[in-house]
Amino acid sequence: MLFENKTLIVTGGASGMGLLTGQCFAKEGGNVVLVDINLEKAEKCAEDICAEGGKAIGLKCDVRNYDEVAAVCKKAFEEFGSIDVMVNMAGGAETRMLGVQGGLEFPDIPIDVYDWGIDVNLKGQFYFDHAVMKYMRDQKSGVIINIGSITGQEGCASNVAYSTSKSGAMNGLTKSLALYGSKYGIRCVCISPGPVLTRPGMAHMKTALGRAAEPGEIVDAILFFASDKSAFTTGVNILIDGGRYIARDRT
Ligand SMILES: NC(=O)c1ccc[n+]([C@@H]2O[C@H](COP(=O)([O-])OP(=O)(O)OC[C@H]3O[C@@H](n4cnc5c(N)ncnc54)[C@H](O)[C@@H]3O)[C@@H](O)[C@H]2O)c1
Numbered sequence: 001m002l003f004e005n006k007t008l009i010v011t012g013g014a015s016g017m018g019l020l021t022g023q024c025f026a027k028e029g030g031n032v033v034l035v036d037i038n039l040e041k042a043e044k045c046a047e048d049i050c051a052e053g054g055k056a057i058g059l060k061c062d063v064r065n066y067d068e069v070a071a072v073c074k075k076a077f078e079e080f081g082s083i084d085v086m087v088n089m090a091g092g093a094e095t096r097m098l099g100v101q102g103g104l105e106f107p108d109i110p111i112d113v114y115d116w117g118i119d120v121n122l123k124g125q126f127y128f129d130h131a132v133m134k135y136m137r138d139q140k141s142g143v144i145i146n147i148g149s150i151t152g153q154e155g156c157a158s159n160v161a162y163s164t165s166k167s168g169a170m171n172g173l174t175k176s177l178a179l180y181g182s183k184y185g186i187r188c189v190c191i192s193p194g195p196v197l198t199r200p201g202m203a204h205m206k207t208a209l210g211r212a213a214e215p216g217e218i219v220d221a222i223l224f225f226a227s228d229k230s231a232f233t234t235g236v237n238i239l240i241d242g243g244r245y246i247a248r249d250r251t
Pocket of ligand 1: 011012013014015016017018035036037038061062063064088089090091092093120147148149150192193194195196197198199202
């Protein structure tokens with residue numbers, strides 16, 4: 001049991017890798033707070049975890065709203081007595097998430113689409129990192145996992161805010177909080193996945209290994225870096241992309 005008596009907050013917890021992270025954390029004995037903008041799904045997913053013998057609650061939060069973020073952290077602490085692991089999974093490419101018509105170029109996409117992209121993918125992670133840090137500082141322990149993307153390394157002409165958020169900004173946030181948190185026993189790591197089969201559409205993205213990842217292949221790494229097994233790892237960006245980045249000029 002890797003996470004006995006530990007509490008996880010995971011955003012984007014009602015689907016994809018966020019949900020799987022919560023399910024796996026609960027199986028390792030931990031308490032899980034599934035946070036999502038979709039309350040109905042978050043609550044149902046939490047019920048399912050409880051039905052299998054785990055401990056979980058589902059809470060609504062728009063990661064763009066700091067008051068809601070702070071309220072979620074307060075509720076998680078009241079419910080379980082600690083906040084040990086923060087995984088910032090809520091996010092996605094703005095044109096896909098907002099259903100923007102394909103083929104539009106950068107200056108033709110309205111600025112509010114980019115506001116959404118930066119607010120969810122960057123500021124949402126920043127907000128949660130800020131809010132949980134107070135609890136982790138008091139406890140003198142904790143792990144923060146930020147989520148980047150291969151898109152942050154490569155750039156992406158059709159999702160500029162997503163790429164902006166998931167690249168250098170995420171690295172700077174991760175390194176800064178690793179530096180700040182070190183004196184309190186707090187680690188901060190960024191995980192940057194390549195294509196992951198949370199949707200069939202990701203299968204077309206090329207990698208050196210010739211396939212996209214199963215969600216569990218990313219979540220296993222997240223849980224490793226969230227656990228004491230990686231107690232000496234902090235302030236790094238881990239690219240888990242099946243070799244897509246190194247093979248980009250060759251495929
Ligand atoms: N799937 C991939 O190929 C891939 C690759 C690289 C990085 N990532 C990143 O990994 C993370 C998870 O990806 P996924 O495919 O599992 O995601 P997903 O699309 O399955 O789930 C995203 C979740 O975020 C929630 N969400 C959206 N906006 C929100 C908001 N404002 N506040 C709170 N919750 C909100 C959604 O309701 C959804 O449940 C994302 O940050 C994504 O950018 C994914």
